[in-house]
Amino acid sequence: MSEERLVSVGGAATSGRPVPPPAPLIDADSTGFWEATREGRIALCRCTGCGAWLARPLERCNRCAAPTSFDPVAGTGTVYSYIVVHHPAVPAFAHLVPYVIALVEFDEGPRLPGILLGERGPGVAIGQRVRAELTAFPGADERAVTFRRDTSGG
Amino acid sequence: MAAREAAVVGIGRTAFSKSSGRTPLAMAAEAARAALEDAGLRPADVDGIIDFNTNDSASGPDVARAIGAVDLGLAMDLQGGGNLAVTVVGQAFAAVQAGTCDVVVVFRSLNGRSGNRYGRGDRPALAMRGDMQFAALNGYVIPPMWIAMFAQRHKHVYGTTDEDFGQIAITMRNHAAANPHAMQRQPIDMDDYMSARWICEPFRLYDCCLETDGAVALVVTTLDRARDLRHVPVRMAGFGEGHTSGGSWTNFPDLSDMYSAYAAKRLWASTGLRPADIDVACMYDCFTGTVMATFEDFGFCPKGQTGAFFAEGRATYGGDVVVNPHGGLLSEGYLHGLNHHFEAVRQLRGHAGDRQVPGARHALVTAGAGPAGGALVYETDL
Numbered sequence: 001m002s003e004e005r006l007v008s009v010g011g012a013a014t015s016g017r018p019v020p021p022p023a024p025l026i027d028a029d030s031t032g033f034w035e036a037t038r039e040g041r042i043a044l045c046r047c048t049g050c051g052a053w054l055a056r057p058l059e060r061c062n063r064c065a066a067p068t069s070f071d072p073v074a075g076t077g078t079v080y081s082y083i084v085v086h087h088p089a090v091p092a093f094a095h096l097v098p099y100v101i102a103l104v105e106f107d108e109g110p111r112l113p114g115i116l117l118g119e120r121g122p123g124v125a126i127g128q129r130v131r132a133e134l135t136a137f138p139g140a141d142e143r144a145v146t147f148r149r150d151t152s153g154g
Numbered sequence: 155m156a157a158r159e160a161a162v163v164g165i166g167r168t169a170f171s172k173s174s175g176r177t178p179l180a181m182a183a184e185a186a187r188a189a190l191e192d193a194g195l196r197p198a199d200v201d202g203i204i205d206f207n208t209n210d211s212a213s214g215p216d217v218a219r220a221i222g223a224v225d226l227g228l229a230m231d232l233q234g235g236g237n238l239a240v241t242v243v244g245q246a247f248a249a250v251q252a253g254t255c256d257v258v259v260v261f262r263s264l265n266g267r268s269g270n271r272y273g274r275g276d277r278p279a280l281a282m283r284g285d286m287q288f289a290a291l292n293g294y295v296i297p298p299m300w301i302a303m304f305a306q307r308h309k310h311v312y313g314t315t316d317e318d319f320g321q322i323a324i325t326m327r328n329h330a331a332a333n334p335h336a337m338q339r340q341p342i343d344m345d346d347y348m349s350a351r352w353i354c355e356p357f358r359l360y361d362c363c364l365e366t367d368g369a370v371a372l373v374v375t376t377l378d379r380a381r382d383l384r385h386v387p388v389r390m391a392g393f394g395e396g397h398t399s400g401g402s403w404t405n406f407p408d409l410s411d412m413y414s415a416y417a418a419k420r421l422w423a424s425t426g427l428r429p430a431d432i433d434v435a436c437m438y439d440c441f442t443g444t445v446m447a448t449f450e451d452f453g454f455c456p457k458g459q460t461g462a463f464f465a466e467g468r469a470t471y472g473g474d475v476v477v478n479p480h481g482g483l484l485s486e487g488y489l490h491g492l493n494h495h496f497e498a499v500r501q502l503r504g505h506a507g508d509r510q511v512p513g514a515r516h517a518l519v520t521a522g523a524g525p526a527g528g529a530l531v532y533e534t535d536l
Contacts (some may be wrong), residue, residue, distance in 0.1 A: 022275065022295050024287035033288075055405040056285040081307040081409055083299055084355035090275030090293035098352070101294050103303055103404060111404050113294040113303075121355060126310045137291060144291030 020139030021092035030057040032070030037143045042132055043070035044110055055110035075132040076150065077106040084121035092137060100124050104132070104147055114146045124149075160250035161380040161387035162243075162532070164193025164373035165496045170337055170487040173268040174367035179212035181369035182263035183220040189371040190221075194384040195257060197221040200373075202228035202255030204246050206238035206490075210270040211263050218259070228255045236438055237397070237413070237522030239491030240530050244393045246374040256375060262492040263369035271365050272297055272488075285402050297440060298362055300403045301523055302354040305443030307409035309356060311458075314446070316356060318461020320347035322442040323360040323484060325464050330481025332509040337364045337487040361442040366487035370496050388499045388532050391427060391516065394420025395528030406525045412444065413527040414451030414520065421452065425531045427516060429454045432531065434501045434517040435475050436494035439482040444523040449477070452520070452529065476511045491521045495532075502534040 026034050029045075036043035045057040049066025053073075061068055082102040088094030093115070100116040102124070116124060117135070129150040134143040166188025168174070168181045182205075190197055200223035203214035212220075214229045228249050232238050239262070246258040266272065275296050282290035289295060308314050324347060330336035342360060350359035380387035396417030399406045408415070422428060429452065437445045446460040454475065455463045463469055469477040480486045480497040487493065498517035500506045520529040 019276070021293045022282055022290040024290040025283040026287065027283070030287060056400060056402065081303045081310070083302040083306060084352070085299065086352035087298075087354060089273055089296055089298070092275075093293050098355075101292060101299065101303075103409075113289045113404055114292045126307070140291055142291060145288065146292065 018138035019091040021090065021137050021144070023140070024142060029059050033057060034142055036070055036072070037134055037145070040134060041072055042075055042134065042145060043072050044106070044108060046071040053108045053110050073106055073108050077104040077130055077132065079103070079124070079126050079128045079130060080105040080111055081126060082116065082124055092139070102130065102147055104130055106132070112145055114144065116147050116149065118148060157251045158253060159377035159389065160247045160374055161377045161389050162372050162495070162499050163375050163380045163383045163385065163387060164189040164191070164195065165371070165499050166190070166192055167370045167493070167496055168368045170335060170366050170368040170489070172367065174265055177212065178210065178263040178265060178369070179216055179220055182212050182217040182261045182371065185263065185369035185371035186217060186221050186259045186261055189259065189373045192384065193373045193375070195373060195375070197223050199257045200259050201226055202246070202249055202258035203261070204228070204230040204232070204242045204258060205261045206232040206234055206242050207262070207264070208233065208235060208270070210265070217261060228258065235522070236440060236491040237526040237528070239438070239494070239521035240393060240519060240528035241395060241521070243372065243374070243495060244395070244528065244530060246372070247390050250374055250376055256379070258374045259371055260374065260492070261369060261371040262490045264490060265367045266488050266490070267365040267367050269367070273365060284400070285404060289404065298354045298357060301441045301443050302357045304409045304412065304447060304524060305356050305441070308443065308447060311410040314458060315461060316348065317344060319356065319361055319442040319446065320344050321461050321464035322439070322445050323347055325469055326439065326478055326482045326484040327360070329470070329479050329509065330485030333480050333486055336481045336485050337366055338481070338485045357441060357443065360484070363440050363483035363488045364485065366489060368487065368489055370489050370492040372492070372495055372499070385503055386534055388502050388534055391531040391533045392421065392424030393528060393530035394418070394422070394424050396420070397526045399525045401525050403524050410447065410457070411451055412447040413522055413525055414448040414529070417528055418452045421529045421531070427531055429475070432475050432516050432518045433514040434479060434498060434511050435477045436498050436517065436519045437477055437482070438491050438494065438520045438522055438527065439478060439484045440488070440523050442484070445477070448520055452518070471511065479506065479509045479511055494519045494521070498532050502532055
């Protein structure tokens with residue numbers, strides 16, 4: 001294929017060390033989320049006043065301006081949309097293609113994207129129930145929120 | 155001061171390539187000089203410069219100095235993507251109308267193929283801040299992923315088929331066949347489209363635009379001055395933008411829409427026009443899915459009907475509106491949307507040669523995908 005498009009083959013590691021995934025830019029507003037993941041929990045930003053869940057961590061609620069905190073979530077949600085990555089543009093995951101990234105709507109409301117572990121595309125559908133977990137990808141300093149399909153029938 | 159009227163009077167560009175071997179500064183200077191020459195103005199006339207970039211280009215003042223314009227009344231380097239490709243022109247018009255400047259150069263210059271490639275997931279410039287910090291560790295970091303996610307939702311909500319996306323890619327390529335400046339001119343058919351490799355489902359190869367090296371520049375000045383210059387002035391009927399949801403790719407309310415669901419009301423109120431008035435639509439087409447969502451949001455057809463609209467020939471010559479007569483970002487090249495303005499101006503001047511849309515008087519240019527973008531309508535009195 002002669003055409004080069006808005007995709008590219010990532011540079012594979014030649015040193016034998018894993019290529020880490022891109023790193024999050026953690027700031028004072030989001031520290032609570034990452035502190036929780038280091039303790040093995042998933043906690044999202046929530047207003048201490050009106051109780052709203054905030055997809056984007058903020059020091060103060062964007063509805064009522066009350067202080068926020070990070071509250072644990074149930075870890076369950078629904079596939080809002082998904083993609084099947086075939087082109088290995090991200091070196092850290094080049095060995096996984098094809099793999100699925102789902103945009104999951106947590107039952108609390110906010111959406112987070114994450115790899116739907118163990119899936120290669122067929123059988124994945126919008127609306128499926130999933131369960132979140134924390135995964136330490138090789139070379140990464142923080143654990144990622146990833147998902148698995150919830151086949152418990154719940 | 156009473157508001158003055160403004161117009162685009164000059165357009166310029168470099169060659170488009172996969173490997174320019176030049177700096178963005180050098181290419182921007184060439185495009186700016188070409189646009190001034192096209193207008194019949196001199197570099198010394200320039201007193202304003204506006205551009206957008208993602209830390210992959212030269213600053214406006216640096217480009218101005220490179221062509222000999224060292225005393226500017228306005229310099230705006232906007233940080234951002236294709237969502238700003240209408241903003242920069244809208245602000246140039248606003249500056250001239252307000253009397254802030256008399257001659258404004260707008261440019262975009264990038265080595266999008268040989269330098270900082272948007273399709274790469276390992277480029278150092280990736281800034282995973284805000285709610286994208288939660289996408290980083292899963293490698294959900296590049297536009298083909300984000301916009302494929304929108305397209306999948308569109309399929310789910312409206313029953314959109316792969317062939318519907320294919321109709322857009324095929325139409326763009328057929329248009330590019332008549333454009334000597336286009337990076338890809340070989341026509342494709344549905345078999346070619348469907349048999350091409352997957353990139354990021356639901357996108358295949360031809361759903362993705364062409365990373366390109368090059369630069370495009372426009373010159374905006376007062377309508378009074380424009381009347382004494384080389385070409386028929388191209389005025390702006392109005393513009394409307396939509397910067398929604400804090401720019402979030404993941405928590406935008408409805409991924410079967412885009413920014414255009416918000417910008418449309420402002421665009422049509424500002425212009426006093428409606429889709430049926432548009433002769434040429436230069437739709438921002440980083441991916442076919444972007445064309446689909448925005449074309450519908452701006453009201454050219456009901457949601458979910460873009461594929462049929464294109465399949466029936468309504469988006470090409472002899473139809474309702476000619477979409478991207480130059481071939482767009484998908485086939486002419488990814489100049490981050492500023493090449494859409496170049497084409498729109500050419501079409502309204504009647505200078506588009508083999509691909510001229512007969513009698514074109516109103517040209518829409520859209521910019522951006524996902525949560526943020528805008529659109530404007532150019533017009534002439536030809």
